[in-house]
Amino acid sequence: MARFLKSRKATQGKIPGELVFVGRKKMDQLSIRIIQYNEERFEETVVNSLEEAHARLDDELYTWIDIVGLHDTQTIGRTEDLFGIHPLTLEDIVDTGQRPKVEEFDNYLNVIVKMMRLEPTDNMIHSEQLSLVWGADFLLTFQEREGDVFDPIRDRLRLGKGRIRRSGVDYLAYALLDVIVDNYMLLIERLGEQVESLEPQIIDDPRAQILGQINENRRELHFLRTSVRPARDALRELARLETDLVSPATFIFLRDLNDLVTQAVEAMDSYREMIQDQLDSHTASTGNRLNDVMKFLTVFSAIFIPLSLLAGIYGTNFAYIPELGFKYGYFIFWGALVVVAIVMVLVFKRKKWL
Structure with missing residues (x-):
């Protein structure tokens, strides 16, 4: 399957709002984990159905329901009746090729972003779609596969560190988005180190292998940009919303997060120009060596x-x-x-x- 565009053959001729999974199935069975908390209490459990998760909602506790496995459209579709999620939102959730965006509804907010990771097996950047839907006292997250970057957030919830247990689900959503953007920065930093390490080699020894590494860096950076730039636009829109579902205190953090993702985009633009300069330098160095030989x-x-x-x-x-x-x-x-x-x-x- 193509990295930059998901196959949409399964959606052709379908009714708007009809749930059709778009993407590659990354796990066999859907899993549901619930974390409920307030300043004094913390509970964490795994349930077998969304009905059981909905039954655990408590007015005195904030609830984070983490659903992993977007291929199970039948189970995800039940959130329409249980949590009042619009069918078009659910359609976007199961479409893993969806562009990062923010949508505001009467009773919830929907944010779609990409979680990026560097796969050691092929040294390539892979993406996973994450959808966050939060109302007044609940947060739903939808992931494609097991394994994410949220373990530090779970640890903070378990140990009661910081303000996360004293704040609502809007702050929890911010914390999750903040970890995702931090991971963007780590990937950009690692890619930048690879780009900068090629600088002396291009001048001293412009071999064909160097050109291959430059093209690999350019490909990975371009793939990263296709997710980070739209995420910046989505987070900028989120920081400007006028909604009761985000407290004024959390808006301050969202604006700071917008600054961080903007910094990530600017860093990618700088490395993009650097890679183009490297290609030009490699071409010039190769031409000079050819001129010397001639x-x-x-x-x-x-x-x-x-x-x-x-x-x-x-x-x-x-x-x-x-x-x-x-x-x-x-x-x-x-x-x-x-x-x-x-x-x-x-x-x-x-x-x-x-």
């Missing part, structure tokens, strides 16, 4: 042109060549060749052609 071959050929002329003259089959009768004619001939070659080399150096 200059050497040209000078080498120019030196041998008069020598070949002399050898051609004295290699002819005329019966009478005066110098043939000289006792030291052979040595005189070689001496003439050496003198001509030396004189030409000195002339080329004087003109700075060598």
Whole structure:
């Protein structure tokens, strides 16, 4: 399946709002984890159904329901009746090729972003769609697969560190988005180190392997940009919303998060220009090396042109060549060749052609 665009054959001819999973199935069975908390209490459990999760909602506790496995459209579709999620929102949730965005509804907010990770097996950046839906006292997150970057948030909830247990689900949503953006920065930093490490090699040894590494860096950076730039636009829109579902205190953090993701985009733009400069430098270095080779071959050929002329003259089959009768004619001939070659080399150096 293409990295930049998901196949949409399954959605052709479907009714708007009909749930059709778009993407690659990344796990066999859907899982549901619930975390409920307030300043004094914390509860964490795994349930088997959304009905059981909905039954655990408590007015005294904030509830985070983490749903992993977007391929199970039948289960995800039940959130429409249980939590009042609009069918078009659910359609976006199961479409893993959805562009990052923010939507505001009467009773909830929906934010779609991409979680990025560097896969050690192929040293390539992979993305996973994350959808956050939060109301007054609940937060739903929808992930494609097990494994995410939210363990620090879960630890803060378990240990009651910081303000997270004293704040509502809007602050929890901010914290999750903040970890995602921090991970963007880590990936950009790692990619930037690879880009910068090529700088001296391009000048000193512009081999074909270097060009391959430059193109790999450009490809990964472009893939990263396709998710981070839209995420910046979505978070900027989120920070400007006028809604009761986000407290004034959380808006301050969202504006700070917007600054961070803007910094990430600017860093990517800088590395993009650097990669283009590296390509130009590699082309120039390769051209200079080719010019040096051609200059050497040209000078080498120019030196041998008069020598070949002399050898051609004295290699002819005329019966009478005066110098043939000289006792030291052979040595005189070689001496003439050496003198001509030396004189030409000195002339080329004087003109700075060598």
